[in-house]
Amino acid sequence: MLDDYDALLLDLDGTVYRGGEAVPGAAEAVASAREQGVAVRFVTNNASRAPQQVAEHLSQLGFGAAVREVSTSAQAAAAVLATRVPAGSSVLVLGTEALADEVRSVGLVPVRTAEGAVAVVQGLSQDLGWRHLAEACVAIRAGAQWVACNVDATLPTERGQLPGNGALVAALRTATGVEPVVAGKPARPLMDQAVASTDATRPLVVGDRLDTDIAGARAAGLDSLLVLTGVSTPVELLAAQEELRPTHVSADLSCVLRPAAESAVGPRPQWTVLVEDGVLSAAAAGAGDSLDLLRALCAAWWAAGGGTPELRAEDGAAKAALIDLGLANS
Structure with missing residues (x-):
């Protein structure tokens, strides 16, 4: 590859x-x-950490990352803000000091209250609370532009899925009726x-x-x-x-x-996959693994139009593979 x-x-x-x-x-x-x-x-x-911090964390985990190899949604959000408001403007930062530093780096002034803010930028912070959201609500309702670093609803961790920035963006969206400009993926x-x-x-x-x-x-x-x-x-x-x-x-x-x-999505010789009358069926044609079946299923089903399929295993090998993928019950 x-x-x-x-x-x-x-x-x-x-x-x-x-x-x-x-x-x-x-x-x-x-x-x-x-x-x-x-x-x-x-x-x-994730806009909560500076590129240097991200690179250091990656290096600790064995990736040996350089700062230039890191691109964050905080950097992207700051760049978006720089094109939308005049230099020297006050920007209400909902997020960490790393996000505030990115705002500062493009010639804008990070603040923590609504007074005088012409824009709001929102990124993930584990310390964000109601009072911070209230300040942003006041600013947005007064006409401040709103840029969200990302709208990920959850954040995967070693403890499982936890609330992401998108969950908190949703709270402000509900409170203001406004949609943010999104900088991240x-x-x-x-x-x-x-x-x-x-x-x-x-x-x-x-x-x-x-x-x-x-x-x-x-x-x-x-x-x-x-x-x-x-x-x-x-x-x-x-x-x-x-x-x-x-x-x-x-x-x-x-x-x-x-x-x-x-790894490409497409047919696999080890699996026979058919779509008939809205039913997606699979049968073993050789010694294939479950991921190859998934790639073949996706290719056939997407070509047929997609949606939520009705799956059918034609033999024990296909049934076992579908169970392994979480596509069928044991």
């Missing part, structure tokens, strides 16, 4: 690590990419920033979420790889709308060390 692409645009949470734990095989895959001259960018919707600003920093002509977007990573890749016209180490599941993948469908699917990032054809 590393022969086919000249850059890897890697999501962080759920793709290369989960909280304080590296995803198995991810560090080795990143090291191999660098050895082969493939550019690496860690592209994260699946919107274009963050992805465009990451691609531009690599000078790549054929980058591959890698992530664990259909609604952000894969949708962001599709919006930017880029190939994508969904890894099943984070949020999105085979059930969601099979039912995905066209704008959420990846080019490749794999258990984890280690697939980049193997031929691209192995």
Whole structure:
């Protein structure tokens, strides 16, 4: 796969690590990419930490990341703000000091109250509370522009799925009736920033979420790889709308060390997959694994129009594979 692409645009949470734990095989895959001259960018919707902090965390987990390899939604949000409000404007920051620093770096003034704020920027902070949201509500209702770093509803951690920035954005959306401008995935600003920093002509977007990573890749016209180490599941993948469908699917990032054809969504000789009268059926035609079945199921079902399928296993091997994928009950 590393022969086919000249850059890897890697999501962080759920793709290369989960909280304080590296995803198995991810560090080795990143090291191999660098050895082969493939550019690496860690592209994260998480706006709570500065690029230096992200690089340090990655290095502690064995990735040896440089600051220039990190692209955050905080950087993208600050860049969006710089094009929408005059230099020197006061911007109410809902987020960490790392986000405030990015606002400051583009010539704007970060503040923490609504008075005088012409814009609001919102990023993930574990310390964000009602009083902070109330200040933002006042500013937005008074006409301040609102930029959200991302709208991820959840954040994958070693403890499971926890509330993401999108959950708090939803609270403000409900309170104000206003939709924010979004800087992070699946919107274009963050992805465009990451691609531009690599000078790549054929980058591959890698992530664990259909609604952000894969949708962001599709919006930017880029190939994508969904890894099943984070949020999105085979059930969601099979039912995905066209704008959420990846080019490749794999258990984890280690697939980049193997031929691209192995992980590409498409038919597999080991599995016979048919769509008849709205029923998606599978039968073994050889010794195939469950992920190959998933790739074949997606190809057939998406070609037939997609939606939520009715699945049928024609033999024991297919039944076992569907159970392994979470697509059937035992």
